[in-house]
Amino acid sequence: MNDPVVVQAAAWLGAHAVWLYAAASVLLVGATLLGWWLLLPNVPARPGSARRWASPCAVALLGGFFFIWLAWQLRDDHGLSAFDIAFTDALAESVPSAIVQAAALLTRLGDPVTLGVLGVAVGTALLLRRRVGLVLAWALALAGNGLLNPALKQLFARMRPSHAVNGAVADGFSFPSGHSSGTVVAFGMLAYLGLRLLPQRWHLPVLLAAVLLALSVGVSRIFLRVHYVSDVAAGFASGTAWLAACITLVELSRWRQHRACRSQDGQPGSKAG
Numbered sequence: 001m002n003d004p005v006v007v008q009a010a011a012w013l014g015a016h017a018v019w020l021y022a023a024a025s026v027l028l029v030g031a032t033l034l035g036w037w038l039l040l041p042n043v044p045a046r047p048g049s050a051r052r053w054a055s056p057c058a059v060a061l062l063g064g065f066f067f068i069w070l071a072w073q074l075r076d077d078h079g080l081s082a083f084d085i086a087f088t089d090a091l092a093e094s095v096p097s098a099i100v101q102a103a104a105l106l107t108r109l110g111d112p113v114t115l116g117v118l119g120v121a122v123g124t125a126l127l128l129r130r131r132v133g134l135v136l137a138w139a140l141a142l143a144g145n146g147l148l149n150p151a152l153k154q155l156f157a158r159m160r161p162s163h164a165v166n167g168a169v170a171d172g173f174s175f176p177s178g179h180s181s182g183t184v185v186a187f188g189m190l191a192y193l194g195l196r197l198l199p200q201r202w203h204l205p206v207l208l209a210a211v212l213l214a215l216s217v218g219v220s221r222i223f224l225r226v227h228y229v230s231d232v233a234a235g236f237a238s239g240t241a242w243l244a245a246c247i248t249l250v251e252l253s254r255w256r257q258h259r260a261c262r263s264q265d266g267q268p269g270s271k272a273g
Contacts, residue, residue: 014090063241180235
């Protein structure tokens, strides 16, 4: 890529970052609604369908490939660093202080302490309902990402932006964003649990809330200038890949159990998890 072109495009996008976030929110809601209408309405009625694990498996692969592409761009310096710096510099001069203050509050949803409290609360609630399988899935998702993200940070060892917003503090390396991956995994897994346990009328609202919260927390890290755009995109990609892999394992287990139960004396599959 031609660096002057990249820098010019990044500067324009950074100057319009608030509107870019609004457009991304609208597109994400539209994509979620489209996926809901195409894939999800039949899922609760078909516990033995292979689509229940094949669909998240495809999402895991797409998320993994996107992360690998971003990492390759960063490693070989295909203009990604120039884009990130120009975007962050332009954003610093254009984002209103009220937006920055809102971002400082919103970003707390992705703090390790917040996600830890959420993890314990949800795990306890599932145990009280005797949903041991879902407790294990919930723990695997959160704990696995808690190990994966620091390992990736150490692997790439990218330094954070040099000028964070006053009062914004972030430790460690920058790529990929831990808040972004953590909220994708936590809120995404919480939405999956909602699809499994809540009445159907709550399914779509829960799913929309999860995707918008995860997007907003990730974007807040950019507005606070503690992460570059590619850090957050990579966090979304790695978090989505891990979340989808965990859901694939759960649904594959349920699918196999359903098939095994059906093969025994022609009896219908029992409810798993």
